[in-house]
Amino acid sequence: GEFEAVEEVPVEIEPVEEVSPPLIKEDEVEEALELEAPKEIKARPEAKAKVVPARADKISLDLKGVDIIDVLKMLSARSNLNIVAGRNVRGRVTLFLKDVNVWDAFEIILASNNLAYVKEGVIINVMTERDYEQLYGEKYYTKKELRVFKLKYAKASGVSKALNQAKSKIGKVIVDEASNSIVLVDSARSISKMEKMIKEMDEPIETRIFGLDYAKAEDIKTKISEMLTKGVGTIQVDERTNKVIVTDLSRKIPEIATVIEEMDEKHQ
CATH class of the missing domain: 3.30.1370.120 (Ribosomal Protein S8; Chain: A, domain 1)
Incomplete structure (x- = not known):
């Protein structure tokens, strides 16, 4: 599958108006209650990032080479998610999504960086898949892959209806109408089946x-x-x-x- 190149834009992240729980590293958990959410999250100089306003439960992201910790901070601030990042969580994110569900964006970002998460009450613990396996003695049980398909002929919104009937119970089909792309998050087997469906439907x-x-x-x-x-x-x-x-x-x-x-x- 192809993914449309992300146009580089100046670093521009809108200030967070409402104070929300900050994303913190594991060794800072005990001090979490004393921390205030940052009014503005700045990406590193070499990174390009933009968060675009969307509907209440939606978010638009324009990211290029942004540190994964900074990205998780953005999601935490925009959605009131309480995210704790493990000390081994690292990497950079290049992604363009328009008007998608916040939780879908969260899962796409984790899947593309081989990360796992565990929800404990209102806390979401993010860790590497290796750390998950060492901690729980088994492989990440919701192991998913991520693939992006840019359609040439068919409309992504129409194709997604057929794909939603084929995905597994743990899968997600996300439409990016701006680039006429479909993001699949699912098991390798399910994605392979849906890829064939896309090829059959994406014709003149x-x-x-x-x-x-x-x-x-x-x-x-x-x-x-x-x-x-x-x-x-x-x-x-x-x-x-x-x-x-x-x-x-x-x-x-x-x-x-x-x-x-x-x-x-x-x-x-």
Whole structure:
């Protein structure tokens, strides 16, 4: 899968208006109650980061080479999540997401950096997968992979409907409409299956208008709806002119056209 390159922008992180629990390292937990949340979180000089306002439960991120600790601080400040980062948590994040759920953004960031988390009450402990295994004696049980697919022809919002039916119980399908991309967070097996679905659906699309002489547009719609490619194909009816407007994969249109022509023949 491809991921659209992130355009470099000046470091610009909006001040946090409301005081929220700061992200802290493990060796600072005992002093946590005495700490105040920073009014402004500054990224390191070489990093590019921008947090864009979104709806109450949504967030937009424009990150390039930002330290993972700084990113988790941003999420903590924006969402009131109480995050404690393990001493071995390190790395940098390059990511562009527009108007996505805060928790989805959190899981994407962790999955892309091979990190695990454990929720204990209102505290979210973030650690490396290795630390998780040493601490709990087993591999991270919600082991997920992350893949980003930029679509060329199909609309991400439409394709996501079909993918949501194929993902596993631990999987997530996230749509970034700005770049027409789909972010998959799931097991390797599930992602492999969904990747094949994306390739089948992300083909050239064609829209064709069919004028009917004998058949009723509504009757045609009922039949053709069963033939449309899931997540891609659509059919609209103009009852006034008795026409149907079909959108689907270019390779599927001839088959649909044949069925419409057969149904629109004059019966003796």
